[in-house]
Amino acid sequence: MIQIKREKRELTQIQRIEEMRPPGGIGHIAVMCNERVIEVKWVRDRRAKEQHSCENQPCCRFHAIFAAPDYMHIAIIHDWLTGMRGGEKVLEALLEIFPEATIYTLLHEQGKVSGLIESHKIVTSWLNRVPGVHRHYRNLLPLFPSAIASFDLSNFELVISSSHAVAKGVRAPSAIHVCYCHTPMRYVWDAEEDYSFNPLRRLAMRAIRPRLQRWDCEAAIRVDHFIANSRFVRERIRSYYGRDAEVIPPPVETTFFSPSAIEREDFYLAAGALVPYKRLDLIVEAFKRLDRRLVIAGGGSELDRLRKTATRKIDILGWVTDDTLRHLYRTAKALVIAAREDFGIVTVEAQACGCPVIAFGAGGSSEIVQDGINGILFAEQHADDIVRAVRRFELMAWPAAQVRSQVEAFSREAFQTKIRKFIANRTGITMESRNTALQPA
Numbered sequence: 001m002i003q004i005k006r007e008k009r010e011l012t013q014i015q016r017i018e019e020m021r022p023p024g025g026i027g028h029i030a031v032m033c034n035e036r037v038i039e040v041k042w043v044r045d046r047r048a049k050e051q052h053s054c055e056n057q058p059c060c061r062f063h064a065i066f067a068a069p070d071y072m073h074i075a076i077i078h079d080w081l082t083g084m085r086g087g088e089k090v091l092e093a094l095l096e097i098f099p100e101a102t103i104y105t106l107l108h109e110q111g112k113v114s115g116l117i118e119s120h121k122i123v124t125s126w127l128n129r130v131p132g133v134h135r136h137y138r139n140l141l142p143l144f145p146s147a148i149a150s151f152d153l154s155n156f157e158l159v160i161s162s163s164h165a166v167a168k169g170v171r172a173p174s175a176i177h178v179c180y181c182h183t184p185m186r187y188v189w190d191a192e193e194d195y196s197f198n199p200l201r202r203l204a205m206r207a208i209r210p211r212l213q214r215w216d217c218e219a220a221i222r223v224d225h226f227i228a229n230s231r232f233v234r235e236r237i238r239s240y241y242g243r244d245a246e247v248i249p250p251p252v253e254t255t256f257f258s259p260s261a262i263e264r265e266d267f268y269l270a271a272g273a274l275v276p277y278k279r280l281d282l283i284v285e286a287f288k289r290l291d292r293r294l295v296i297a298g299g300g301s302e303l304d305r306l307r308k309t310a311t312r313k314i315d316i317l318g319w320v321t322d323d324t325l326r327h328l329y330r331t332a333k334a335l336v337i338a339a340r341e342d343f344g345i346v347t348v349e350a351q352a353c354g355c356p357v358i359a360f361g362a363g364g365s366s367e368i369v370q371d372g373i374n375g376i377l378f379a380e381q382h383a384d385d386i387v388r389a390v391r392r393f394e395l396m397a398w399p400a401a402q403v404r405s406q407v408e409a410f411s412r413e414a415f416q417t418k419i420r421k422f423i424a425n426r427t428g429i430t431m432e433s434r435n436t437a438l439q440p441a
Helices: 002-019 086-097 133-148 199-221 231-241 280-290 303-309 322-331 345-352 383-393 412-427
Strands: 027-033 036-043 060-066 074-078 102-105 122-124 158-163 176-181 225-228 268-271 294-297 314-318 335-337 357-360 375-378
Touching (some): 074 086, 086 345, 133 199, 176 412, 268 322, 268 345, 280 294, 280 303, 280 314, 280 383, 294 322, 303 314, 335 345, 345 357, 375 383
Parallel strands (some): 074 102, 074 158, 176 225, 268 294, 268 335, 294 314, 335 357, 357 375
Antiparallel strands (some): 027 036
């Protein structure tokens, strides 16, 4: 009975303190001594509860109460907004969870991203004012760390970075920082050669690589909680940063990407960003040997080079709309992937349309493609292996329902549910407690 009364008295005192919460305050730290509150400190930083110590222990007890303010300031950091790829689909899904968020990004090329993204407040770095930067921004990699650190995020309580390069390097001292990591920066870790076919660029990359690696590791320290998009990326995070991560696969529009009654045609498909690490050169070489029709949909730095090597049975379309891409998934015999993917959104999109996938059996593809069920895996990044995989594929039947059987695990709804749960568990912020009071006064 005495214990119950004591707890009630403490609760009453803490409730009174909560009523005095100033605007923007996240919560308070209260020290209880002899059943009385002897110290109260209003804080904006939830991590303050880990920094508090009381000299009067054990007679004193420590209480940390953190409540979502009427309007929580949330920032979402994205590397750059220059096109709609897998990372931008993740950004869209995050914006649906946090419709009040402000977007911070190094670069923003207007009209290159979706209306959903464009409808939000977008803050760019000083790099965005450099003449011609949207055409040559990849050559400015050494400037990215200072540009991302230039953002003032002191008024935000929650920061979410969607990072495959430098977004996780923002400084947000009073906020909880959750990083959705698409991959540790490929440019400076294990795939730098894939981005550096130009000899001068390769030489420059070797010179700056150690400094960028040091910066990347220092930037990872600023993250409170990591999310990886695949088990493969989780291992990369552990290897390079010494940090653990929870795996939440990125969202795929499994309702939009769906099978149809259209008959499949006699061609194979390669789709996505046309950049060196995707190894489209191996796919082209393999299909020249096979004398099969190949359609390549996508854009990027390799587009012109691939067009020069195309033959009458290799069609290179460039970037296509989502409607066109869906039609290609629905009519192609199979999607072919030669890259060591971090995850591989196009893999799931194709499977959602009932299109089997022939993929290099490493990285994220090995977590999505079940050999003989929804696709074929080959062991080596070599044209010979692709040739053998295609011939093996053609000996088997591929019912659309069988190919699509696991894709709902990658739906947008599944992604958003997992993100909400992760943030609630790790930060104490629940969407349900805030959705009715999100708009500023």
